[in-house]
Amino acid sequence: MVISPTVRESEELFPKYFFEVWHALESSASKEGPSYKPPYFRFLTLMSFHAFMQENVDAAIYEVGVGGELDSTNIIDKPAAVAITTLGIDHVQTLGETIDLIAWHKAGILNKGCPAFTTEQGTEAMQVLDQRAEEKGVNLTKVTPGVALHKVALRPNEDFQSKNASLAIKLARAALDKLSVIIDHGDDRLPVQFVEGLENVVWRGRCETKMTGNQHWHMDGAHNEQSLKVACQWFGQITQNSKRARVLFFNQQSTRDAPSLLGSVYRTLYKDFERGFYR
Template identity: 60%
Template sequence: MLFHVFLREDVDVAIYEVGVGGELDSTNVVEQPAVTGITSLGIDHVAALGDTIDRIAWHKAEISKQGCLAFTVKQVPEAMEVLNQRAAEKHVELTTVEIGSLLQNVDIKPAEDFQRKNASLAVKLSFTILERLGALPEQFVQGLKGVV
């Protein structure tokens, strides 16, 4: 249903979040996204993804597709190892995004490292798409300030 709306409305770019996880997620119908990102992983959706961080990372890594730019934030070592292994299997270059220096003066809530990591990833993903479109709006900072 969601993807029919994109087509009907002639959407140039759609940002969507997977629900449970990449391997089992319905968003896998998008075979060639422009860019993908994996935020800070935690122990969630254990019934579907498994009860360890490495099992969860394995599922989440399915969002990465060959020929598609892929980014993540620094994960715990067990998760990072799995993400890198899956990227190699899929012939995907996975880039780790560091906390952006431009975010130092942005009042992000909660003001925690995981939120700054995820905000940095969101900026990188958006920046990647905006570079392809040739537009770099100032609204990044204003949008991030409004995130709660």
């Protein structure tokens, strides 16, 4: 069962753990007064803790919901490792409208004594991350794609995926070290298990192509100006040699600034597509 692209659970276990947490909250709350349940994302976070503990998982990967400093996932004192991916303007109602405010919140996941990594950032964002890391006594490591990744067939084969893969490698190694798992790798080569994982991963809704009859559907769930620019560049590159008409569908249903987002799409692709639909 897919709750979202990043939250997956089996059809059998999901209702089991859902109602175990639901009834536990109802029972404990009734002792204090009117029954109260946490909002959707916080409930899922709590349920995931319960499910992972019941299943005795070796390692759990958590993606923050919004920001980091005040996020419901940010309650683990000593995670195996943390990482901050490329930052952009997003969730401005909660985090603020400038990149420095957003970076401040994102740096909230940094914990003293916990390995911390980040990919390259803009100057202003990096300054804030470095400052907060210093305040927290954290050694924040800047990660760039290494030579070993050049031989890995990443999907999608884009610059941002190389950056993501570099962070994933650092996180995986930190988690395996925490579990005292030794994976043999020599020189600067990646362990074969890492290569297989990186090449076989399927990232739904990110630079994804589907075939329906003789039609090609290119899909991406980008939802801020920065990621939309990257998604549109990918779309333009992958279809630039096509002799068929290209039609762009743009859908925006949240509280984000739709005109600004559509403007990012237009500025990137205005020379490349013949017809556009906005919903």
